[in-house]
Amino acid sequence: MFSRRKALLAAVGKGALDMLPLSLAVLPWGILFGSLAIQRGFSGLEAQLFSAIIFGGAVQIVTVELMAENAPLLTVLFSALVISSRHFLYGLSLREQLRTRPLRWRLGLGFLLTDELFSLSGDRRAYRNKYRLYYAVGAGGSFYLAWNAWTALGIIAGAWLPDMTDLGLDFTIAATFIALVIPDIKSLPILVCVLVSTILSVIFSIYEMELGLVAAALMGMTAGFSVQKLRQV
Amino acid sequence: MTLVTIGLLALITFTTRYLFLEGKLPLRLGPNVKQLLSFSAPAVLTAIFAPILFVHDQQLDLSYTNEYIWGGLAAIMAAYKTHSVYWTIGVGTGAFLLGGNFL
Numbered sequence: 001m002f003s004r005r006k007a008l009l010a011a012v013g014k015g016a017l018d019m020l021p022l023s024l025a026v027l028p029w030g031i032l033f034g035s036l037a038i039q040r041g042f043s044g045l046e047a048q049l050f051s052a053i054i055f056g057g058a059v060q061i062v063t064v065e066l067m068a069e070n071a072p073l074l075t076v077l078f079s080a081l082v083i084s085s086r087h088f089l090y091g092l093s094l095r096e097q098l099r100t101r102p103l104r105w106r107l108g109l110g111f112l113l114t115d116e117l118f119s120l121s122g123d124r125r126a127y128r129n130k131y132r133l134y135y136a137v138g139a140g141g142s143f144y145l146a147w148n149a150w151t152a153l154g155i156i157a158g159a160w161l162p163d164m165t166d167l168g169l170d171f172t173i174a175a176t177f178i179a180l181v182i183p184d185i186k187s188l189p190i191l192v193c194v195l196v197s198t199i200l201s202v203i204f205s206i207y208e209m210e211l212g213l214v215a216a217a218l219m220g221m222t223a224g225f226s227v228q229k230l231r232q233v
Numbered sequence: 234m235t236l237v238t239i240g241l242l243a244l245i246t247f248t249t250r251y252l253f254l255e256g257k258l259p260l261r262l263g264p265n266v267k268q269l270l271s272f273s274a275p276a277v278l279t280a281i282f283a284p285i286l287f288v289h290d291q292q293l294d295l296s297y298t299n300e301y302i303w304g305g306l307a308a309i310m311a312a313y314k315t316h317s318v319y320w321t322i323g324v325g326t327g328a329f330l331l332g333g334n335f336l
Binding site for chain 1: 235238239245247250252253256268293301304308313318326333
């Protein structure tokens with residue numbers, strides 16, 4: 001009994017350790033969000049609440065800007081839905097592993113299901129047993145704590161910091177995702193998927209297409225899937 | 234009002250994450266759909282980072298003065314060689330800052 005508990009705790013620690021580089025990578029982004037919210041006239045509590053209960057990256061920054069401009073409520077909510085819609089794909093991908101789990105696991109891991117946690121969920125055995133579930137809680141939970149700590153730093157420093165939205169901090173996000181994607185390119189279908197997704201996401205972004213990110217991703221997935229099917233014939 | 238809006242936003246992001254984890258949802262995924270979904274991580278993450286590198290002010294920026302591209306290339310090489318998130322971010326950001334200062 002004691003050793004089982006120890007093993008579960010070790011799984012939580014392993015998850016947190018694997019997540020650590022990503023938790024650190026969002027430090028500038030979290031500080032940016034916290035200070036931005038203060039500079040746009042939100043109270044410290046409101047700013048922290050964004051990170052505590054919305055727990056998103058781009059969605060928080062975009063909606064803070066929209067709310068500060070007094071955009072209509074529906075515009076704010078619709079933008080959030082568009083930016084968050086990629087998560088539908090994550091839920092679908094993990095459905096088979098998680099749908100039979102007890103409600104508290106699904107609610108907890110669902111809440112923690114960020115890009116970062118999903119990127120650590122690629123292993124075939126992910127979420128398949130208790131240790132894997134604890135691993136995910138360690139990874140997702142530590143990322144949650146880090147994101148909220150960095151937000152708090154931004155809130156505290158907010159008044160003294162310059163407007164950071166033009167400092168090129170978005171590059172760290174790009175570098176993080178490059179670090180997650182490149183080592184995963186182990187076959188021709190995945191390479192095709194990444195190339196198609198690259199080209200289409202850039203085109204859709206230039207034309208400011210709503211849902212461009214999800215459309216590009218879906219077409220990249222379809223391209224990779226098609227190549228895989230053709231090679232099986 | 235602000236608190237209500239934040240609450241509604243939380244509800245939206247949570248719903249997008251949780252919806253398909255709900256077992257009662259009448260939905261069965263066939264083998265083809267599962268195979269398709271196996272590409273979702275590289276596809277989505279790429280669609281997030283590619284526009285950051287290439288698109289600025291709604292314009293395609295392929296000029297050699299675009300430090301995002303130099304940083305991105307350095308990050309891709311570091312990721313390919315080391316498979317380490319730390320090295321990728323370190324080398325990529327280094328090249329990005331160098332490019333920003335000298336181009």
